[in-house]
Amino acid sequence: MAQASQPGLNRPKTQAGKMPYWVEPVFTIIAFSGFVIYALWEVLFHNMGTYHNYVSPFFSPDIAGWFGLHILTALYVAWMPLIFRFSCYYYRKEYYRAFSFHPFGCAVTEPKSHQTRHYNGEWKINNLHRYTWFLAVFVLIFLWKDVVQGFIFSNGFGVGIGSLILLINAILLTGYTFSCHAWRNMIGGRKDCFSCTTTHGPKQKPASYGIWQRVSALNVFHGWWAWASMFSVWIADLYVRLLMMGVIHDVRLF
């Protein structure tokens, strides 16, 4: 069944001055689809992602290069952030709503097709999200290396638009990765009693408590980090791609 037991409106009415419920899932559909199509184009049709000192986040680290491979090089990297995001609690919310209509919006009746299919809840595989977090951190280390490299031009230190784009991208990805729910659990969320674990007496707050609190503060905006970092990866890659294609030229600020 996919119907409420009592009669009533099958979707909430839009309140004056508020967005209709369908705006968010429709935006999600457009943005995710756009990103996936772009990513496929980037991954399947390009083997290089470096323009002088700028490296596109799709091609870093150069895992293919480590093994002496030269084709589909982005593929060796892209799977890591892909499974990280696919199993992310925030993305789960977005795709269960937008793509599987479970539900499309709050208090929106599910489609008729759900009436004949049993609902089994979440995919169990998503419980492995914690492992993908380590992959994401691994990639992030290289992106920070790329940021440093982005400020070092052939004639020494400098700042270009590209350097700033890579820097902002790395900041947003760091915010996203370190506001993760699995990390929040690992760093202390799984403890019931922080004061019981400290060796300095129960009044002393252990370091893990402080970190857990900070992660929790970041976590409130996890959805924001998720969107912002997805778009920053997109922009950073597009910028490097357009430079490589000669469509645009990098502007050196100094």
Add this chain to the structure above:
Amino acid sequence: MAEEFVLSIFRGDAEGGEEVEYHVPRIEGMVVLDAVHHVQAHDAQDLAVRWNCKAAHCGSCSAEINGMPKLMCKTRLDEYQGETVHIQPMRTFPIIKDLVTDVSWNYEVAKKIPAFNPGVAAPFHMQQWDVDRIQEFHHCIECFLCQDVCHVLRDHHEQDEYYGPRFMVKMAEFEMHPMDRADRIPQIKNEGGIGLCNVTKCCTTVCPQHIHITDNAIIPLKERVADRYYDPIRNFFRKLGGKDENAKQETPT
């Protein structure tokens, strides 16, 4: 500005019913429950509505206002300026009459949750900062709006498989308590059915107490379930060390 509000209230019971339109004079700052009371006093004395506090504290006046689960006493009518306001009973629970539903299923679930089990007799000492995180869960007023909106219960009728968001909050309240010695993880996973929640967050959206149900209760519990059941590396070390990492820590002094 219109001098009156137009309400369309569901009248009926389990046999069926329909919405009936009522006109209520406009009073500055009026909430939906005020208007329903006006209808009850002037137009339909037999209109059934459950309420107690008129202050968003008792959790009795839950209903669906223009299709969205809300407290009638916390929803101002001027938010619906110029519209007909549809008021219906909660759709997830069996209707008794008009706006009153039978929410007793929730009390049956509540009985299944083992009481707080401190292992030692009170009084005991805790650090305030250790219990800060569960204070949020104490704000619940048991309005059951989250249960009403949750698609697992509302659309899929999995009442026998899933306790619902309100009781995940209750579970979290005990599970994260520094003094609780009960092992609640198996129940949360199995009878509690936490895997049925797909973190779509509608419970959080409707909660009048602004409890971060999904982010602070359900997802941390899902992570604890994963710690226990879905983490092969953790399991390996648990077996190797012959200790259960999830066992409760020693009683603090």
